[in-house]
Amino acid sequence: MPEDCIFCKILDGSIPAKRVYEDDATIAFLDINPRNPGHTLVVLKRHAEAIADMRVDETGRLFEAVKKVADAAKEAARADGISICQNNGKAAGQVVAHVHVHVIPRFNNEGPPSMESILQVKKLADQDLGRIADAIRASIGVESYSPREEMRMARKEKPEKKEEKKPAKEEKEDLDDDFEEFSVDDL
Numbered sequence: 001m002p003e004d005c006i007f008c009k010i011l012d013g014s015i016p017a018k019r020v021y022e023d024d025a026t027i028a029f030l031d032i033n034p035r036n037p038g039h040t041l042v043v044l045k046r047h048a049e050a051i052a053d054m055r056v057d058e059t060g061r062l063f064e065a066v067k068k069v070a071d072a073a074k075e076a077a078r079a080d081g082i083s084i085c086q087n088n089g090k091a092a093g094q095v096v097a098h099v100h101v102h103v104i105p106r107f108n109n110e111g112p113p114s115m116e117s118i119l120q121v122k123k124l125a126d127q128d129l130g131r132i133a134d135a136i137r138a139s140i141g142v143e144s145y146s147p148r149e150e151m152r153m154a155r156k157e158k159p160e161k162k163e164e165k166k167p168a169k170e171e172k173e174d175l176d177d178d179f180e181e182f183s184v185d186d187l
């Protein structure tokens with residue numbers, strides 16, 4: 001374990017924490033700077049910095065614990081919903097470099113929900129969406145059809161009917177209001 005890792009220190013008991021759950025793979029304790037009452041961190045016991053450093057079986061164990069903690073925190077905080085957030089790397093806002101999942105109770109009367117509070121929606125051309133989807137599929141090693149498309153083809157279903165398009169002018173105004181210009185060439 002790295003000597004300066006706060007979560008490893010909580011794990012070995014040298015730093016106190018309000019522990020709420022533990023099993024052989026994970027531990028959960030309250031966040032010291034709660035975004036809402038019941039904000040809990042679910043932490044992998046083995047020191048791994050980010051999701052890329054985890055074994056697949058560990059991701060399964062971590063999410064089993066997240067589900068337990070999320071259900072319990074929702075009930076205990078009498079929350080209306082739960083946000084589950086997991087940051088990887090400085091660019092994503094990760095401050096503690098020991099993999100952890102935030103379980104945050106949410107309430108109907110509070111500010112912008114979920115991802116809207118983190119990032120603005122980007123306006124991406126269909127062609128760019130296709131390129132980024134291809135790149136992700138290639139990285140995973142998936143053929144060019146999505147599993148959903150494959151299922152539809154296997155059942156010989158017709159493609160889903162596309163939503164009716166708004167008149168061009170109205171659509172452009174909506175986009176200009178709500179979206180940030182973005183291109184995959186910026187990546």
Ligand code: AMP
Binds near residue numbers: 030041
């Ligand atoms: P992240 O930005 O995803 O790395 O989140 C790190 C979280 O760890 C922050 O929400 C901190 O408030 C929380 N944190 C840092 N030190 C402690 C600590 N000693 N006990 C509990 N939570 C902590």
Ligand code: ZN
Binds near residue numbers: 002005006007009098
């Ligand atoms: Zn650690």
